[in-house]
Amino acid sequence: MSIATTPARRAPALGGFSTTFLRLELRRMLRNRRTVIFTLIMPAVFFLIFGTSAKYRGESAGAGNVTAYVLISMAVYGAMLATTSGGAMVSIERAAGWSRQLRITPLRPVAYIATKVVVALVLGLAAVAIVCVVGAFFGARMPTGVWVGSAVLAFVCASVFAAFGLFMGYLLHSDNVMQILGPVLALLAFLGGLWIPVDQLGSLFARVAEFTPAYGVGALARYPLVQSGSLGLEILNVVVWTLIFVAGAAWRFRRDTARV
């Protein structure tokens, strides 16, 4: 075979988006011990530490027990962490020059972003599933419908943070962006009432907390359990933050892929 007889060439289907690419990207994420420990194991560990005391198991919260309440909060926290780190991978890839390498392949920028988002969502799903499985074995009690509803809402709403991760990944040029975003997410989780209910910290704090991005996600995910709260405001919170994060990610993404 010689180069001169190479047959007519074609560009790849779907701009380079493929299951092979997805599979290898996922495998690479799961190979990174730090990612696995901080996003998949830690939320479950926090649940065991903060949510499984005999007192919480016995105390009721809405349709279940307090342990279930903590479980949902930690599922949301895990999903936030996982989707953020999935999205923020772009920062590491940019720092390593891998993005530039990809630009001399047929991969379309949109297919690249779609792959990152899917990987982030799969990680988010894994984080929620792990916390739920651990919870089932360690005393969380709630009706099956609540269980499913809360898990789905935690996953769906927290996927907003994939856009947050992408936005930050493009904004921050660092080869370990999660060292910055980890504490940021812990703070957001605190403000969002995932560690302790916000009203236990005073009414002013509770008022401010309602405007932070993790609040709406947490409140919506707990809704099937507690069936209380101002649903409209919580949905508005999630929608507005989604728009902000997606717009930010799109803005930085355009800027990054512009050929200057």
Added chain:
Amino acid sequence: MPYAELAAPGQSWVMPISPPAVALAAVTKTFGPVVAVNDLTLAIQPGEIVALLGPNGAGKTSTIDLVLGLSRPNRGSVEVYGMAPYDAISRGLVSAVMQTGGLLKDYTVAETVEVTASLFGETRPVAEVLERAGISGIADRRVGKCSGGEQQRLRFALALLPDPALLILDEPTTGMDVVGRRDFWSAIRADAARGRTVIFATHYLEEADAYADRIVLVSHGCVVADGTASEVKGLASGRTVRATVPAYVDPKLTAMAGVESVERRGDAVLVHGKDSDAVARYLLTQTDARDLEITSRNLEDAFVALTGDQPVPAQPASNDTRGVPA
């Protein structure tokens, strides 16, 4: 013609012969006040092995970025096999080995190749490119554990995947040790023998001299010389004709067109100038000259004369990350 099939339907008659591999026409690229590429025109034909030689900051990487579609020119046009750079890349016609970076350390060598292969419409088999880049033995090694030379051969393997018609190498041996550099070039040379067009940027004179059919000398964003290694050497400082000529013909030689200086050392005369052929013809036919020799000045003289910069000395044998003065 292989590339005729790439033309838009109904247009193939326009180009009965294949278009140049690369055609840059009056291209200018600026970054703020800095003119990186200045009204550069260059055509590279399929099958050529071309060195873009020049000091650091001459505009070599900027030119390569334009050819790869990584940046857009302010003025002028860039075509690769008659199409826009991005289209040539999507079809796997062009690939490149970049200077540094560009690899993820969590992937293994084989996975890096596999993932890159998944992004193309069609590629050579993974095992084949690993073999040709000489890294089959380290396929399961994590990229983070590979040496600089191994990483560079991995980049070469990635570049081979689409079986590109044009391969571009940007300072490919920067930071490699002597053995790594030799292995790398022998892999490239074996590959080029199969008819691939190769363009490589370098500031190492000996690489350009040893591996290129054609040298394009770039300085301050312009082409200052273009030709074979010996043509480029001749352009700057001409050649020296040395002969034993007992008769005193010096004034005649000095008067000849293209002669820059005449030096007398006893019976020997040394004539420096551009038209060494005319000098030699005259000496051999009109005088009793014997022991005639014609020597080129070396590429280093040409480099200095044409770019006004000092060339980089031979690459250091150590593992320096960059043996490059600022």
